Amino acid sequence: MRRCAIALAVLLAGCVTGPVNVLHKTGSSLAERQLAADECRIAGLQQVPESTQIHTNPGYYNPGTLQCSTIGNYTSCNRVGAVNIPGSVTTSDANQGLRERFIQRCLAAKGYDIVQRPICRTRQETAAYEAVRNNQPPAEQISCVPNDPI
Structure with a gap:
């Protein structure tokens, strides 16, 4: 049974291959990126509410x-x-596209870009990203990201 669970986990992990969107600003910390993302998402919902x-x-x-x-x-x-x-x-949500554009403009105004990177496939790749997560390097130095790429 344990082997089946491990095999299933490996198969499911392989389903998400990316690329995924990554919030990027050289030198930013994880906390700064999370704060900027949250502020822009909240502003997006306030300025462009859901229209179901x-x-x-x-x-x-x-x-x-x-x-x-x-x-x-x-x-x-x-x-x-x-x-x-x-x-x-x-x-x-008829406003979803407009809200996403609003959020992207909000993040750009705060100096952030959205770049696409593949999901890291090995523990070594994930560890390399984690080591620089609190002082984000230039975008061209980020080869992959873990499943939670903020």
């Missing part, structure tokens, strides 16, 4: 045809060609 749109799909139903045959006193009926596709309801 509800989309409904009524589905489709076709009862098909009922075919019966009688042999003597016995009647047998079967429904042929019946289709039932249930309806569905989905939601979306």
